[in-house]
Amino acid sequence: MNFFIGKNGRKGDGRGAAGASAVLSMNAIRKVYDTGAVKVEALRGVDLTVQPSEFVSIVGPSGSGKSTLLNIIGCLDVPSGGSYLLDGEEVAELGIDELADIRNRKIGFVFQSFNLLPQITAYENVEMPLLFKGTGARERRERVEWLFEQVGLADRMHHRPVELSGGQMQRVAIARALACDPALILADEPTGNLDTGAGRDILSLFEQLAEQGRTLVLITHDNALARRTRRIVRVQDGRIVEDEPVTAVA
């Protein structure tokens, strides 16, 4: 049984010719934060295309625009200029409700600080997006239990986040990100709050997801982790200054 494949219509339906089959395609994306007195040019013309099943890391100095870029990819923020096709749809043409809908259906987020709800169990955290989606009780239970097996936490499902280690909390967050079978998983420094060992384990989990054909984009400041992805995009001063496949080291 594989819940991951083929549930979200990754079959080219509704995609315009310009979007081809890319999961995302950005052209000349700019982002200016206008905070009154100062304007910050966080992105200064970014072109980026990610195909299905790619495993991409975004690296670069602090303040270079990585989170800004990931937030725009994830429709948490909108660009100030340029074109952004997500799964063939021009994001600039969508309203707030449509953006929220796209986020829920197509994107799974994993954050540095896990962002789990502390009052409810790990199980309930993972179940939440399925409840919002209106998935029936039986399918919900099967899927949540299966997700916990996938992330290696079946024995901790009914614990609350506070009773889990950082690495375990991040596994729960990854299970939650996968709940609605998104076309794209985005992670902003997912290992940033973990020690080296737990960070490596989380990266192994991402590697497994990549092997299953998931499309993954993650930010990391850890070059060793970045080298375990298949493509490294280096951002500097709001621009992509390098975009290279990772070559296997002998």
Ligand SMILES: Nc1ncnc2c1ncn2[C@@H]1O[C@H](COP(=O)(O)OP(=O)(O)OP(=O)(O)O)[C@@H](O)[C@H]1O
């Ligand atoms: N909401 C905001 N309002 C104003 N400026 C912002 C905002 N968010 C980010 N910036 C600015 O935009 C630039 C890029 O920030 P961003 O968070 O994308 O960097 P980053 O590469 O993710 O850095 P880090 O590695 O420290 O997380 C920075 O100069 C930052 O100060």
Ligand SMILES: [Mg+2]
């Ligand atoms: Mg950041």
